Amino acid sequence: xxxxxxxxxxxxxxxxxxxxxxxxxxxxxxxxxxxxxxxxxxxxxxxxxxxxxxxxxxxxxxxxxxxxxxxxxxxxxxxxxxxxxxxxxxxxxxxxxxxxxxxxxxxxxxxxxxxxxxxxxxxxxxxxxxxxxxxxxxxxxxxxxxxxxxxxxxxxxxxxxxxxxxxxxxxxxxxxxxxxxxxxxxxxxxxxxxxxxxxxxxxxxxxxxxxxxxxxxxxxxxxxxxxxxxxxxxxxxxxxxxxxxxxxx
Amino acid sequence: xxxxxxxxxxxxxxxxxxxxxxxxxxxxxxxxxxxxxxxxxxxxxxxxxxxxxxxxxxxxxxxxxxxxxxxxxxxxxxxxxxxxxxxxxxxxxxxxxxxxxxxxxxxxxxxxxxxxxxxxxxxxxxxxxxxxxxxxxxxxxxxxxxxxxxxxxxxxxxxxxxxxxxxxxxxxxxxxxxxxxxxxxxxxxxxxxxxxxxxxxxxxxxxxxxxxxxxxxxxxxxxxxxxxxxxxxxxxxxxxxxxxxxxxxxxxxxxxxxxxxxxxxxxxxxxxxxxxxxxxxxxx
Amino acid sequence: xxxxxxxxxxxxxxxxxxxxxxxxxxxxxxxxxxxxxxxxxxxxxxxxxxxxxxxxxxxxxxxxxxxxxxxxxxxxxxxxxxxxxxxxxxxxxxxxxxxxxxxxxxxxxxxxxxxxxxxxxxxxxxxxxxxxxxxxxxxxxxxxxxxxxxxxxxxxxxxxxxxxxxxxxxxxxxxxxxxxxxxxxxxxxxxxxxxxxxxxxxxxxxxxxxxxxxxxxxxxxxxxxxxxxxxxxxxxxxxxxxxxxxxxxxxxxxxxxxxxxxxxxxxxxxxxxxxxxxxxxxxxxxxxx
Numbered sequence: 042x043x044x045x046x047x048x049x050x051x052x053x054x055x056x057x058x059x060x061x062x063x064x065x066x067x068x069x070x071x072x073x074x075x076x077x078x079x080x081x082x083x084x085x086x087x088x089x090x091x092x093x094x095x096x097x098x099x100x101x102x103x104x105x106x107x108x109x110x111x112x113x114x115x116x117x118x119x120x121x122x123x124x125x126x127x128x129x130x131x132x133x134x135x136x137x138x139x140x141x142x143x144x145x146x147x148x149x150x151x152x153x154x155x156x157x158x159x160x161x162x163x164x165x166x167x168x169x170x171x172x173x174x175x176x177x178x179x180x181x182x183x184x185x186x187x188x189x190x191x192x193x194x195x196x197x198x199x200x201x202x203x204x205x206x207x208x209x210x211x212x213x214x215x216x217x218x219x220x221x222x223x224x225x226x227x228x229x230x231x232x233x234x235x236x237x238x239x240x241x242x243x244x245x246x247x248x249x250x251x252x253x254x255x256x257x258x259x260x261x262x263x264x265x266x267x268x269x270x271x272x273x274x275x276x277x278x279x280x281x282x283x284x285x286x287x288x289x290x
Numbered sequence: 291x292x293x294x295x296x297x298x299x300x301x302x303x304x305x306x307x308x309x310x311x312x313x314x315x316x317x318x319x320x321x322x323x324x325x326x327x328x329x330x331x332x333x334x335x336x337x338x339x340x341x342x343x344x345x346x347x348x349x350x351x352x353x354x355x356x357x358x359x360x361x362x363x364x365x366x367x368x369x370x371x372x373x374x375x376x377x378x379x380x381x382x383x384x385x386x387x388x389x390x391x392x393x394x395x396x397x398x399x400x401x402x403x404x405x406x407x408x409x410x411x412x413x414x415x416x417x418x419x420x421x422x423x424x425x426x427x428x429x430x431x432x433x434x435x436x437x438x439x440x441x442x443x444x445x446x447x448x449x450x451x452x453x454x455x456x457x458x459x460x461x462x463x464x465x466x467x468x469x470x471x472x473x474x475x476x477x478x479x480x481x482x483x484x485x486x487x488x489x490x491x492x493x494x495x496x497x498x499x500x501x502x503x504x505x506x507x508x509x510x511x512x513x514x515x516x517x518x519x520x521x522x523x524x525x526x527x528x529x530x531x532x533x534x535x536x537x538x539x540x541x542x543x544x545x546x547x548x549x550x551x552x553x554x555x556x557x558x559x560x561x562x563x564x565x566x567x568x569x570x571x572x573x574x
Numbered sequence: 575x576x577x578x579x580x581x582x583x584x585x586x587x588x589x590x591x592x593x594x595x596x597x598x599x600x601x602x603x604x605x606x607x608x609x610x611x612x613x614x615x616x617x618x619x620x621x622x623x624x625x626x627x628x629x630x631x632x633x634x635x636x637x638x639x640x641x642x643x644x645x646x647x648x649x650x651x652x653x654x655x656x657x658x659x660x661x662x663x664x665x666x667x668x669x670x671x672x673x674x675x676x677x678x679x680x681x682x683x684x685x686x687x688x689x690x691x692x693x694x695x696x697x698x699x700x701x702x703x704x705x706x707x708x709x710x711x712x713x714x715x716x717x718x719x720x721x722x723x724x725x726x727x728x729x730x731x732x733x734x735x736x737x738x739x740x741x742x743x744x745x746x747x748x749x750x751x752x753x754x755x756x757x758x759x760x761x762x763x764x765x766x767x768x769x770x771x772x773x774x775x776x777x778x779x780x781x782x783x784x785x786x787x788x789x790x791x792x793x794x795x796x797x798x799x800x801x802x803x804x805x806x807x808x809x810x811x812x813x814x815x816x817x818x819x820x821x822x823x824x825x826x827x828x829x830x831x832x833x834x835x836x837x838x839x840x841x842x843x844x845x846x847x848x849x850x851x852x853x854x855x856x857x858x859x860x861x862x863x
Contacts (some may be wrong), residue, residue, distance in 0.1 A: 405791025
């Protein structure tokens with residue numbers, strides 16, 4: 042079943058086309074990874090899915106994106122972002138305590154109000170992001186004092202606390218060491234039980250490790266999309282083969 | 291032409307630069323020193339809390355102190371909320387188009403318009419056109435408009451110092467724009483806004499030209515009872531007693547200058563120290 | 575739901591304040607323009623700007639402000655000659671040579687200097703500098719453009735030092751490293767590389783300093799003697815545009831010709847400072863790139 046369906050989507054920055062007539066779908070509870078060199082339009086695509094790209098005034102687009110058959114461009118932006126969470130390339134904990142970081146959005150969105158509800162949300166979210174054991178004794182220290190990998194998992198927990206349906210990962214491991222990367226990848230695989238995941242990465246090996254399906258973007262166009270196993274063994278396009286074997290990018 | 295050894299030339303140049311620095315700060319230090327030395331003897335409890343006597347040649351300066359405080363407090367009460375809101379609007383909401391850029395430019399440049407021009411404006415608009423008369427309220431509004439560009443500029447600086455990524459993170463969680471500003475941006479910009487506000491209070495406390503024709507009076511025998519009263523004000527009082535009254539005892543003039551100077555400097559010092567403290571504590 | 579409504583109301587208030595601030599800004603300019611133009615229409619721009627005589631109360635009244643423009647320029651130029659070299663050198667010392675602790679103290683002190691009210695500076699100048707100038711140069715009066723320039727130089731100093739210092743410090747470290755690696759001494763690096771790279775910011779600092787001096791009112795009114803004639807040397811009393819407004823506004827008939835002439839001076843001042851600040855802004859923008 043399709044969770045997200047993209048029809049004929051084109052995106053522009055200041056009139057320049059960065060993504061051209063894209064048709065793609067994301068199946069419920071899968072991890073779709075998107076690979077491609079810099080400037081291939083993959084991050085623009087991701088930021089269109091929760092309309093973060095609307096913040097940029099020079100951005101414009103054509104086409105439609107459906108989330109459960111509902112056109113996201115007609116939806117209330119806050120409601121859309123509550124359903125489609127996003128993890129950025131750099132971990133961005135807000136300048137507050139670990140506890141406050143997690144209850145911040147649920148409180149603002151009116152999902153929780155009582156102290157015991159908040160405690161429960163914090164514990165569950167941190168457990169799901171496999172961070173609970175590391176921070177349970179210092180929930181009231183600043184989120185900015187954690188290590189890079191812990192910060193990124195805190196950001197995952199922060200998204201889980203608002204209970205989204207889709208989570209977008211924008212090169213979430215680009216600044217992390219291999220051990221932290223492994224931990225983040227581990228939680229991604231656990232998360233797909235409950236959530237639908239779109240992962241943008243420039244790390245081809247990461248795509249092969251976690252992706253159910255992989256899409257290859259090049260110069261604003263979707264070149265190929267297939268089951269990850271199939272694509273990495275026998276890519277149909279020459280460009281895909283060149284990219285995943287490391288001949289460019 | 292002979293050439294100096296580079297090491298020696300560096301030594302000489304450093305000494306010259308050092309002397310220039312001393313030259314830059316000594317005069318004002320000397321001014322402050324002169325005022326403290328000559329004015330300290332005049333400062334008594336009675337001087338601060340009583341009315342002037344004998345055509346201002348005796349007694350205290352209470353009405354001038356009260357007058358300045360009331361004008362300045364009214365001014366900041368008007369200008370701070372409007373200025374901060376305008377800064378939020380320009381920084382967080384306004385679309386980045388030509389009009390916005392022109393407005394931002396105009397505001398930055400208005401901060402450099404001479405205070406006496408604001409005095410003229412206040413006289414024309416508040417005293418005459420709106421018929422507020424020469425009063426606390428007219429003077430306060432004049433100072434408020436004068437300080438508005440400064441408040442907007444410092445508040446925008448404080449808002450800008452909060453990383454854009456914090457806003458993005460908050461918005462990406464489905465939190466609305468205002469909630470993001472209220473709970474993420476403003477708490478982190480507040481120290482900067484407040485220190486800016488204190489510096490503004492200090493600055494307008496010492497301004498003479500804008501209140502000369504809009505609020506200040508030569509002599510008022512009673513304390514102000516309403517916002518529509520004329521008042522005495524410290525800076526204007528200092529101007530009057532040092533230029534217009536023959537045979538004025540020197541120590542009263544210096545005492546008045548000292549009170550004004552201490553008021554302004556202590557507030558500025560508080561703001562500067564607060565800023566250093568907040569910078570050290572900043573979390574990012 | 576209630577929260578949504580409150581949010582919307584607050585946003586509306588913010589929009590309103592933003593627009594209010596913009597209205598005020600246009601109001602000031604519009605108001606001065608209106609009053610100034612009413613005067614120009616009656617008296618003529620040329621005879622106002624280039625007229626040598628200022629007899630606002632005689633009959634027929636004369637409203638030539640050339641002597642005041644010259645007065646303002648003379649005092650400003652004098653202040654710049656003193657404040658610009660000293661200010662830039664001090665900025666170089668503070669940003670490049672002083673140890674960090676000293677630098678922080680100096681910067682805070684200079685910021686404090688900026689807060690000293692001009693009426694206080696004027697008063698101290700009156701009782702100390704003015705008699706001194708009179709005796710040293712053996713003049714009939716110490717209330718001269720020269721005395722005014724000295725006091726105004728002190729007032730422009732904080733602006734020039736602070737903004738130049740920012741510009742000098744924002745010169746990328748890699749520039750200096752390059753020169754130092756080639757064997758230049760630190761001073762050679764500062765003189766040839768740092769100063770050149772920071773030049774746009776320093777020019778902006780000087781412009782802002784000039785803006786402050788041109789607009790300065792109380793200190794000049796108390797020190798420069800206020801004689802409305804074109805001076806032949808810097809040791810004569812002069813009268814500036816700002817001082818004229820401040821000294822005469824209290825005595826004019828509201829709405830009369832003299833009153834409007836003062837507004838016209840205000841308009842000239844407004845335009846001069848706006849241009850000066852605008853140039854500073856351009857250079858600041860350049861130095862940020």
